[in-house]
Amino acid sequence: MRPTTARRSLASLAMLLTAGLTLTACGEDGGSESSGGTSPGEGKSECAGLTGFGDLTGKEVKVYTSIVAPEDASQKDSYKLFTTCTGAKVVYEGSREFEAQLVVRVKSGNPPDIAYVPQPGLLKTLVTDTGKVAQAPETVSKNVDEFWGQDWKDYGTVDGKFYAAPLGANVKSFVWYSPTMFKENGWAIPTTWDEMTKLSDTIAATGTKPWCFGIESGDATGWPLTDFVEDAVIRDAGPEVYNDWVAHKIAFNDPQIAESVDRVGDILKNGDYVNGGIGDAKSIATTAWTDGGFPILDGKCAMQKQANFYAAQWPKGTNVSETGDVFAFYLPTTNDKFGEPIVGGGEFVTAFSDRPEVQAFQTYLSSDTWANEKAKATPDGGWVSANTGLDVANLVSPIDKLTAETFQSEDAVFRFDASDQMPGAVGAGSFWKEMTSWITGQSTKETLDNIEGSWK
């Protein structure tokens, strides 16, 4: 509730009486408010959830995101229906320096209306450190309950209060391979981790290095490696231990974590397995993550563990499909105790204002309508949401379909990228940095001890 001084309410009461104006009551946090008037979308079926916000013609919603050209075009296209339904315009601003700039903008009193925050950890920092994040209205909360479920809702919740609904999503638990190469050699897609190790041995015996990988990413170098470790942890120790690890209820250098890091090391630090077409294990550290999978196209490497969004990295003309040049399979499990764990990421729609047009936009983005609009606005593929209202048929590319099906699978247990949830000093600092040192030769024990030491 907004604090109002007695004087101010008296003044507004006086104004009400003298001018004889009828004012619509101001809404409180958690509820949604209307600006009155007749919504331009009244009577149109696709505008069903938005007409309650009234006529928003002439209003603007400022959106700040990390999604830049060319991916921003489909975002902007998917907002057209919103403008048709409510009359409000969306002003879009994308920046590569988003993560650093957002906090600066919010702290200096110049926040956007809405920001797509890609890390729950950053959302938490924004809520607790700045106190300027607005709670999500009831309409958004209902949409998230209906289309996403509790695990996703928890990532947008800080200290028991629900702030941000998820937007897009990605799956990191994929292994990229070449269907043609597999077919020519008679290799089958592995369904367990042991099968994957056996396949790696088979491939290594032919003289081809089975794995390739790159983790260089400017000042974010190391992140693909932390993803690999997270995928190993959730498979070995299960989703519950994964949560404890993220919340620092178990130490970072816990034996369970060390076991999973070593499991990754069995692949990435094995000179017979890596780094196809590039060099040895150390060369992983200096290979750009965007180039990590290219040796697959040259037949010098067979597999690369990387997220679904790697699809955008393949050179133009590469056929990305089950029968094409490259495709992905689900990173197999190490045991069958925990279903099909998925590690992934996504953005969260964080609002810094509770004006009606902002809440209307939040509501629109959290609906199944928007998810399908966005899918249709992305004819070249490369976008998926975990919104269960998303019709897989609306997705175009095979890899997007695979990703959406992975999300909607019955055995799927989703967990958000652990490094994105940890405090910045660890998740975007020591975890990346120490894993980079690890791949260039540092021992597992020293690596984990150092990360644990940095978590205060």
Added chain:
Amino acid sequence: MSTAEKLLQLFIVLALFAGVMVAVLVIADRFRTKRGELVQTAVFVIPAVLMITLGLLYPGLRTVYESFRDANSTQFVGWENYQTIFTDKNQLGVLRNTAVWVLVTPVAATFIGLVYAILVDRSRFEKFAKALIFLPMAISLVGASLIWKFVYDYRSAENDQIGLLNEILKVLGFDTYRFLLTEPWNTLFLILIMIWVQAGFAMTVLSAAIRAIPGDIIDSARLDGVSAMQMFRHITVPMIRPSLIVVLTTISIATLKVFDIVRTATGGNFDTSVLAYEFYVQSFRSFNGGLGAALAVLLFALVTPIVVYNIRQLRRLEAR
């Protein structure tokens, strides 16, 4: 915003600026008496002082204040952030790298620039040779780092190389080398990028200084029968000493603030981070505002004496 609106905005801003200037001049003009001169001075100085206070002094003092507080600036922690800088293993590495950068870069760049300036002086290819070494100055540090990142690129020897240096090593029959990864030499390979960019600047300034040495001094030295080495040591270097110092200090300042090269080439990994980059990482990646501010203050403390010395030398140079 449409073009017409933008033009209108431009016009309004220009009108505002003109209005303020006219107001200042009118006010200053009204005080013509002896005492009025004081007012006149104040009218001209106060806006500048105000802007410096707001844009420079306040943020500066604020940073010093933040450096004594914790990550979110919620409580006072005394000297803890500074203690971290001088005791933490990673931060000590940052200090060591910064020291190497500041010791090696200015000396190497100036030396190369000086030798080059003397070698090409009055030679047949002077203009072409000078243009060649001056060209990198036109490239931004990020661009230069990207270029060198390709030059340094590593593939193991049995693969096709895309890195120029490793291709040369391979052709010569050597094993390929991890230029950006192998500590502690990787810092030197980063420094090489900076030298590549800055040597042209040193060469230009020093070449002009050498030209300015009076001919009679050189002639009389020749009459005394000096060798080329003696001429360089006893005539050229002492005569261009002020320019040498300006070049050295200017490159030192640029080096202390180096950020682009480290960020682009290695992202501060493999023990290559330096003060200016670490300050950014702590403030905007790890959100440790306190430590970031402390690093910024330390950087400021290190740069200030060099800047003061540099300005003094510049003044001396202009006075001549």
